[in-house]
Every structure is written in C-alpha cells, then in structure tokens.
Amino acid sequence: MASSLNVIALVSGGKDSLFSILHCQANGHKVVALANLHPTQSTSDNEDIDSYMYQTVGHSIIPFYEQALEIPLYRQEITGTAVNSSRDYEESAEQEQDETEDLVPLLRQVIDAHPEANAVSTGAILSTYQRTRVESVALRLGLTPLSYLWQYPLLPPYTQSSLLHDMAAVRQEAIIIKTASGGLDESFLGLNVADRKTIVELSTTMARFGEAGNGAIVGEGGEFETLALDGPKPLWKKRIRIEDSMTEVIDGGQTVLKIKASMLEGKDEITGGEESALRIPHLFDEEFWGMLETEEKGDNGQSSTHSDSDLPVTPQQTTAISHDDPSILDNLPRNIFNDTPTVFTYSNLVSNTQPSSSSSPSRQLTKILLRLDHMLKQRNLAKSNINHCTLLLRNMTDFTTLNPVQAISVQLPPATAEQNGAGEIVYVAGQIPLLPAPMTVYTDCGFKGQALLSLQHLWRIGRAKSVKWWTAVVGFIPTSKSPEDHVRIAQDMWKGIHTPIPFSTSDDEIEDEDVDPWDRLNQHRGSIFNDATYRAPIPDNSTISSLPDSISSPIPPCFIAQVESLPRDVDIEWSATGLTSTSITLRRDAKTTITTPTSSRSRFYTLEIRNMADLRLLSKLGDESVVEWTSATLYIGRGFNCDENTGMKLRGVQWIPCKRVWGECGREVKGVLVGRVDREGGEGIDEA
Known part of the structure; x- marks a missing residue:
C-alpha cells in the first residue's frame, strides 16, 4: 500500500x-x-x-x-x-x-x-x-x-x-x-x-x-x-x-x-x-502483548533446539535446494494431479520439464497458469473453486503481486450421507508482520515482535472465520546466521499462545447518577449490560472430545522451515489450517499427529521425517493408515533422499524444497509431511 x-x-x-x-x-x-x-x-x-x-x-x-x-x-x-x-x-x-x-x-x-x-x-x-x-x-x-x-x-x-x-x-x-x-x-x-x-x-x-x-x-x-x-x-x-x-x-x-x-x-x-x-487502538491484543513482555524479560539468549546425530553439518548441506538439484529433486514428480470425490489436487506445476534459463519468470508463470486453466476446464471447475495454492520462486525479487484474500473456508465432507454440520476447514494464507494500517513491516522488538504480530494476524483471522483448532502450523524463516535461536523463539511463542491469559471481562462501572431510578429499583439479576466483547478462544479445548492419557495440555504441532528469503524481507511467515468443528479427536506420538473432526470423514496428519524409513509409518497405523492423500504438502529439508525405497505415497502431494526443516521441540529433521485424507476417496493418478 x-x-x-x-x-x-x-x-x-x-x-x-x-x-x-x-x-x-x-x-x-x-x-x-x-x-x-x-x-x-x-x-x-x-x-x-x-x-x-x-x-x-x-x-x-x-x-x-x-x-x-x-x-x-x-x-x-x-x-x-x-x-x-x-x-x-x-x-x-x-x-x-x-x-x-x-x-x-x-x-x-x-x-x-x-x-x-x-x-x-x-x-x-x-x-x-x-x-x-x-x-x-x-x-x-x-x-x-x-x-x-x-x-x-x-x-x-x-x-x-x-x-x-x-x-x-x-x-x-x-x-x-x-x-x-x-x-x-x-x-x-x-x-x-x-x-x-x-x-x-x-x-x-x-x-x-x-x-x-x-x-x-x-x-x-x-x-x-x-x-x-x-x-x-x-x-x-x-x-x-x-x-x-x-x-x-x-x-x-x-x-x-x-x-x-x-x-x-x-x-x-x-x-x-x-x-x-482520536484514539488508535493498541497494535497488540492483550495476550500477545503479555507474551512479548514475557519474552523480553525472560530471554537469556540460549537456544534449546536439537540436531539429530545422523545429520552432520557440512557446507554442501547448507546450500539451498533448487528445482534443478539432480541429487535431491529430480525423482520427485511434477505436473501431477489426484482427483478424489471431495478434492482435486494439481501439484508442482512447471512450464517445462527442463526449464530454460532464458525463460523469464513471467513467461514461465503464464505457461503454468494456462496449464492450470486447461486442467480446470477439463474437470468443469471454476477458478472460484480453488481452495489454496502455493507459488514457489527461485528469487523473491520476482514476487510482485499478491492476491489480498487472507482466508478461504470450505465445508468438510460429513462422515455419512445422512449427517451434516461437520464444520469447515479454513485455509489461511501466509501471515507476515505488516502493520495493518500502513501495510509496512513491523520492526520493533526484532524477530520476537515480528513473530508475535504475524501470529496475531493468524489468530484474528481464525476468530473471524470461527476456527476452534489448528491442525498444524508451519513457520517460514529466511536464511540467517543463527536460525536455531529463531526456531526456539517461534516455537516457544506457539506453545505460549496455547496457554492463554484469561481475558478481561469486567464491565465499565456505571456511575449512580447515570442510572435511571426505575432501573436501580427494578433491575433484575442478569439484566445489566455486559459491555465486554466476547472473543472466542483459540484453541477451544472444549472441542477435543478424545485425548491420549499422556497428553494433559494439547498443542497442535508447530514446524519451522528455512527458505532463502520471504516477502518484504520479513523475518517470519506463519501458515496454518484451521477447523471450525465442535468435536475433534486427537492422536499423537513422537513423530505423528492425527486430528479428526468426529462428524467428518476427513483426517489430518503430520509426520516428522527424522529417517527416511519414517515414511513407512503412515502405512502402519491400522485403521488410520494412509493409502492415498486427498491433499498434502511435503517440506523437504537437508538429508532427504527420495532415491531410497521408502514406499512413499505421492498421490495428492505437493513438495516444497527448503534449506532446513525443524520438527517439534526444535529438532532438525529431514522433512515434514502435513496432509489430509478423506476416507472413501477416489482412485487414479495421471501425468499431465
């Protein structure tokens, strides 16, 4: 602006x-x-x-x-x-x-x-x-x-x-x-x-x-x-x-x-x-401002992140992963679609199988959009039916125009044909720390201020869209000298905001002389106007109807992905998917999370890939096993090797190359998979 x-x-x-x-x-x-x-x-x-x-x-x-x-x-x-x-x-x-x-x-x-x-x-x-x-x-x-x-x-x-x-x-x-x-x-x-x-x-x-x-x-x-x-x-x-x-x-x-x-x-x-x-409302909500003050007072500058012993740091591993890196990405599919009864997914579109260095970004994007338009017409789908999309750029300086839409919500498929009211899934576009009025980058308080402001944007959109629970969040950070410190701060903030500060609900006192005498004599209990605005809690823990005994305070998983740079050269961008369902079951272990709206046949999965063999875990979950993805995103970090015989299912999966990826608790991992499966989905996959 x-x-x-x-x-x-x-x-x-x-x-x-x-x-x-x-x-x-x-x-x-x-x-x-x-x-x-x-x-x-x-x-x-x-x-x-x-x-x-x-x-x-x-x-x-x-x-x-x-x-x-x-x-x-x-x-x-x-x-x-x-x-x-x-x-x-x-x-x-x-x-x-x-x-x-x-x-x-x-x-x-x-x-x-x-x-x-x-x-x-x-x-x-x-x-x-x-x-x-x-x-x-x-x-x-x-x-x-x-x-x-x-x-x-x-x-x-x-x-x-x-x-x-x-x-x-x-x-x-x-x-x-x-x-x-x-x-x-x-x-x-x-x-x-x-x-x-x-x-x-x-x-x-x-x-x-x-x-x-x-x-x-x-x-x-x-x-x-x-x-x-x-x-x-x-x-x-x-x-x-x-x-x-x-x-x-x-x-x-x-x-x-x-x-x-x-x-x-x-x-x-x-x-x-x-x-x-003229009063301008305070930039931060009370719970986020309280967290910022706590972070400022309690910061000791120490990192609590971990690295797997099987991921040694070498100069080769710290370079950015790109589309033309033959050792990492050549074997991953492009221009691939998956059509299920509930969702059509078209992932990793490129203009050519081997992009020419002389082809401009605008020309490549034009070809990609033409390919997408052709595919949508074949499926009798309008552009307004698009739930969300991801744009991958080699250079952030090529990024010139953003669609101002912040969130899209769509109905979740009910568990049975007779049921309705399964709630909605809310796709929230990546939130960066822009001041709402001038749309300039917030720079006060460094990384902590940016992380909290962009997280507050996510929360405000979530409240406006009636989100009760996040299935997962991914925080993107750019290349820096000490990413582990930023990983720790971001994940601490995610945990902190899930331990909410009680909202203030006290009414403004009304002076006696401003109260009508009839009201003073005849006011019955409960008829005093409550001037406090109700702000729905996120997360709404009352929606969690089933929780493992080992989890006392459920927190949706938070992953961090490092990329070359972010829009407007900001320090962090948050991206999340929310649910408006009133009843949710949650299953968690050290590497996987399964979130299920009880009245829907959709299930939401996350998987930390610490070793490539971890990809087999999703096929060994019994009734929860993943055979085919409705839609999923694979965040590829260093050490990821797609040449291994992992039995990985790529139907409905888009992949995003990252420099490094961290799982929960600040542990660096080889990759993270975040996806959705609608039971009784369709079959079939073709090359476009």
Missing part, C-alpha cells in the same frame, strides 16, 4: 462512515471526494427503502456534507435490489442487477473527475456482508479498500461501547434517526449516540430486553441508525442543524425521525472537537 492514498469516502450519513474519514486522515491519507447512493425519487416520500447494503434513511441531509466538509460530493440513485444475499459476495453476469453493482458507475464517475483517486473507505464495523461487497467492487476498479473500523469492538479494550466513546472523545455528533429494536422506542430519536448518558441508556435498555449481543450497542444488528451532524475540526468546517422534524411510527414498531427542515451553521472556537483526540 502506498504511504499516502487519495481516498473516495463512501458516506451514508451514519456515524461510522464519517468517523472512518478521521482514521483515513490519521493514517496520512487524503480524502478527495465523497460518494453516496440514494433511493430513487418516490411519490410516497419514503426515505428508507430497507436496503441490505446502504443506509437510506435521512438521505436528504447528505448534500450538506459537501459544504460542511468542503469535499466534493458525488451521488447516484440505487437501481438494483438485494439479489445475492450470501455473506460473501461474488459478481455474476447471470443474475439480475444486484444493488452492490450500483457502486460501480458511482465510483467510476468519481474516478473520472479525480483520476488521482486510488482508494475507497467504508465504515463497516462487523458486517462481512457490506465489507466483502465494497471490496469486490473496489478491487475490480483498481482501488485499495480501507475499512479502519472493521472489527473495532474486538480490538483493545474489547468493549462494544469503545467506538462510541472514541466518537465522544473527538466530539462527533451523530443522532439516532431510526430505531428498529423492541427495546428502543421513539424517545431515543434525536439523541446523540456518542453522548455518555445515551450510551448508558442504550446499554441498560438493551440488557433489559435481552438484546445485548455483540454489536448491538453500536447498531450493527440493525437496532438503530444514525445521522452525523458535526465533528472535529479541521474535518468539519460547518455543522448541520435540524430546524424542524417529526416522529413517525412505521411497521413493526419501528420509529423514524422525519427531517422537515435543516440548515448549515458556522463553527466557533468552542463547538467541535479536535482530531488530535
């Missing part, structure tokens, strides 16, 4: 879209235009069209923002409807016009007028529905999507009301203009949602009516909608004053503040807050 972007701010009139502009500016970006979609003119004078995507109530006030903020405003009518109501949005030429697509001509209009625009901001807080739709349109138009308020209640201090208190701190004024909750009536209309007394009243009312779930107090469940009238200088040059309005009760007990007359008025030195009061 560029250090400074020219932003198109999507505004609905609500508190969030205006507040997100402050965060854009705080991160060094310039807002060049405002953009708004509004309902068509109606003879019924009904402002609210109940759009799934856009706030339309109070849209008559929107034109005032151009003068109040002194930023050009562009508007367009909403012509589509909510055709695609799925959580994650994908454009389809076969469906009728979805209201999401109305953003395309609106943003194109702004880009034509402001060709320097290269980003778009949205006020989405918890709505994946809205965020994915804005991102879909933005990426198609070459705009960087910015969602600075995304998951705000899950950021420190982990309270639902933190967003409203932060708005109050900068003196943003946003009144409630519509209520749609059984606990909220017309008495809330016109109240400033960022006023402390309003926050308390919202909290107690929602608790009384049992509507205190995550996001309720900020209106993320549709409980209420707001209209921003004022805010801090220098963003707000003028404020909006409502001169005449009326209350209207509509269907289902909903209430709306109908604005009949309004005007702009100047701001003196007293009215309006200052942008300098």
Whole structure:
C-alpha cells in the first residue's frame, strides 16, 4: 500500500462512515471526494427503502456534507435490489442487477473527475456482508479498500461501547434517526449516540430486553441508525442543524425521525472537537502483548533446539535446494494431479520439464497458469473453486503481486450421507508482520515482535472465520546466521499462545447518577449490560472430545522451515489450517499427529521425517493408515533422499524444497509431511 492514498469516502450519513474519514486522515491519507447512493425519487416520500447494503434513511441531509466538509460530493440513485444475499459476495453476469453493482458507475464517475483517486473507505464495523461487497467492487476498479473500523469492538479494550466513546472523545455528533429494536422506542430519536448518558441508556435498555449481543450497542444488528451532524475540526468546517422534524411510527414498531427542515451553521472556537483526540487502538491484543513482555524479560539468549546425530553439518548441506538439484529433486514428480470425490489436487506445476534459463519468470508463470486453466476446464471447475495454492520462486525479487484474500473456508465432507454440520476447514494464507494500517513491516522488538504480530494476524483471522483448532502450523524463516535461536523463539511463542491469559471481562462501572431510578429499583439479576466483547478462544479445548492419557495440555504441532528469503524481507511467515468443528479427536506420538473432526470423514496428519524409513509409518497405523492423500504438502529439508525405497505415497502431494526443516521441540529433521485424507476417496493418478 502506498504511504499516502487519495481516498473516495463512501458516506451514508451514519456515524461510522464519517468517523472512518478521521482514521483515513490519521493514517496520512487524503480524502478527495465523497460518494453516496440514494433511493430513487418516490411519490410516497419514503426515505428508507430497507436496503441490505446502504443506509437510506435521512438521505436528504447528505448534500450538506459537501459544504460542511468542503469535499466534493458525488451521488447516484440505487437501481438494483438485494439479489445475492450470501455473506460473501461474488459478481455474476447471470443474475439480475444486484444493488452492490450500483457502486460501480458511482465510483467510476468519481474516478473520472479525480483520476488521482486510488482508494475507497467504508465504515463497516462487523458486517462481512457490506465489507466483502465494497471490496469486490473496489478491487475490480483498481482501488485499495480501507475499512479502519472493521472489527473495532474486538480490538483493545474489547468493549462494544469503545467506538462510541472514541466518537465522544473527538466530539462527533451523530443522532439516532431510526430505531428498529423492541427495546428502543421513539424517545431515543434525536439523541446523540456518542453522548455518555445515551450510551448508558442504550446499554441498560438493551440488557433489559435481552438484546445485548455483540454489536448491538453500536447498531450493527440493525437496532438503530444514525445521522452525523458535526465533528472535529479541521474535518468539519460547518455543522448541520435540524430546524424542524417529526416522529413517525412505521411497521413493526419501528420509529423514524422525519427531517422537515435543516440548515448549515458556522463553527466557533468552542463547538467541535479536535482530531488530535482520536484514539488508535493498541497494535497488540492483550495476550500477545503479555507474551512479548514475557519474552523480553525472560530471554537469556540460549537456544534449546536439537540436531539429530545422523545429520552432520557440512557446507554442501547448507546450500539451498533448487528445482534443478539432480541429487535431491529430480525423482520427485511434477505436473501431477489426484482427483478424489471431495478434492482435486494439481501439484508442482512447471512450464517445462527442463526449464530454460532464458525463460523469464513471467513467461514461465503464464505457461503454468494456462496449464492450470486447461486442467480446470477439463474437470468443469471454476477458478472460484480453488481452495489454496502455493507459488514457489527461485528469487523473491520476482514476487510482485499478491492476491489480498487472507482466508478461504470450505465445508468438510460429513462422515455419512445422512449427517451434516461437520464444520469447515479454513485455509489461511501466509501471515507476515505488516502493520495493518500502513501495510509496512513491523520492526520493533526484532524477530520476537515480528513473530508475535504475524501470529496475531493468524489468530484474528481464525476468530473471524470461527476456527476452534489448528491442525498444524508451519513457520517460514529466511536464511540467517543463527536460525536455531529463531526456531526456539517461534516455537516457544506457539506453545505460549496455547496457554492463554484469561481475558478481561469486567464491565465499565456505571456511575449512580447515570442510572435511571426505575432501573436501580427494578433491575433484575442478569439484566445489566455486559459491555465486554466476547472473543472466542483459540484453541477451544472444549472441542477435543478424545485425548491420549499422556497428553494433559494439547498443542497442535508447530514446524519451522528455512527458505532463502520471504516477502518484504520479513523475518517470519506463519501458515496454518484451521477447523471450525465442535468435536475433534486427537492422536499423537513422537513423530505423528492425527486430528479428526468426529462428524467428518476427513483426517489430518503430520509426520516428522527424522529417517527416511519414517515414511513407512503412515502405512502402519491400522485403521488410520494412509493409502492415498486427498491433499498434502511435503517440506523437504537437508538429508532427504527420495532415491531410497521408502514406499512413499505421492498421490495428492505437493513438495516444497527448503534449506532446513525443524520438527517439534526444535529438532532438525529431514522433512515434514502435513496432509489430509478423506476416507472413501477416489482412485487414479495421471501425468499431465
């Protein structure tokens, strides 16, 4: 991401879209235009069209923002409807016009007028529905999507009301203009949602009516909608004053503040807050920050890694493994696919059997993608069906473009045809230590800081995708003089985060004078609003329904692989696969791990290859024996010898050459195998 972007701010009139502009500016970006979609003119004078995507109530006030903020405003009518109501949005030429697509001509209009625009901001807080739709349109138009308020209640201090208190701190004024909750009536209309007394009243009312779930107090469940009238200088040059309005009760007990007359008025030195009061949430979650402090205090600089006696260190063994190393990789298959009833795997694609040194990386990649496209068409598979892919480069400087998708989740196959709800498998793209806002590399605290921040990214994505357990994690580190120290630190952190620090769940104290007397006398037990945001634990140990007696505290296996270099020259990258299943069995021994969602026929295996004979272990597990892989990854370290008669099964396996590989407890091994087997899978393997 560029250090400074020219932003198109999507505004609905609500508190969030205006507040997100402050965060854009705080991160060094310039807002060049405002953009708004509004309902068509109606003879019924009904402002609210109940759009799934856009706030339309109070849209008559929107034109005032151009003068109040002194930023050009562009508007367009909403012509589509909510055709695609799925959580994650994908454009389809076969469906009728979805209201999401109305953003395309609106943003194109702004880009034509402001060709320097290269980003778009949205006020989405918890709505994946809205965020994915804005991102879909933005990426198609070459705009960087910015969602600075995304998951705000899950950021420190982990309270639902933190967003409203932060708005109050900068003196943003946003009144409630519509209520749609059984606990909220017309008495809330016109109240400033960022006023402390309003926050308390919202909290107690929602608790009384049992509507205190995550996001309720900020209106993320549709409980209420707001209209921003004022805010801090220098963003707000003028404020909006409502001169005449009326209350209207509509269907289902909903209430709306109908604005009949309004005007702009100047701001003196007293009215309006200052942008300098804007709070930026702490970078680290409390459990990760606690681990970083512990590491800083307890580091004695000693390494606890081990090396097998059968792996002597020699200059030849420390060189990087490459595709054209005849002693190691020539006998491993390329362009090989495996088609099972649940997963199609196409592994180690290359452009030619013997790549030419004169062939450019872009030309090679083009040929590889053409080969992949041809194979997908033969199998009647769309590119959107791809779960995950791995790109291997000889030189990291050739790496220029990354797909911004962070995680993909797919349904696990149930154990039987009659069962459902087996959960999902979540493939998380490799996480590196980038600061979320500027997308620059985090350099404080050295390797420890980078390892923890990238691990926190993995955890936050896991929570957003409802991951309860990781089947395994692989940490990639680049070439360095003392990799053993980094291996120890990374694995210690992985173990440490699986010994969680108890979350703080204490409520903010409510002063007596802010509590309604009726509430004080009649509040029954359990009706006090719990402002603490629930953050699901990872790992969720309650999901482990079967555990060997020898294991008291289960920790998913953590492996470390050393490669030549990593994107952005970072010190570590974490890659993991998660499960959302509510019941999991775990089987472990010194070299293997088997993780099984009890309601699925998928099993997940890991194997440390300390000696090449270890590859035979997977075929000697009784009912757990591996005959054919649904999908698997083989991380090849030094000492791996594929010429030995190991009986190794390579169906569905992709292999990744590494400089060195470490198993659990910091033991260097010849390789690690991480894979998935779906029982009753199909047969067959062909050369492409």
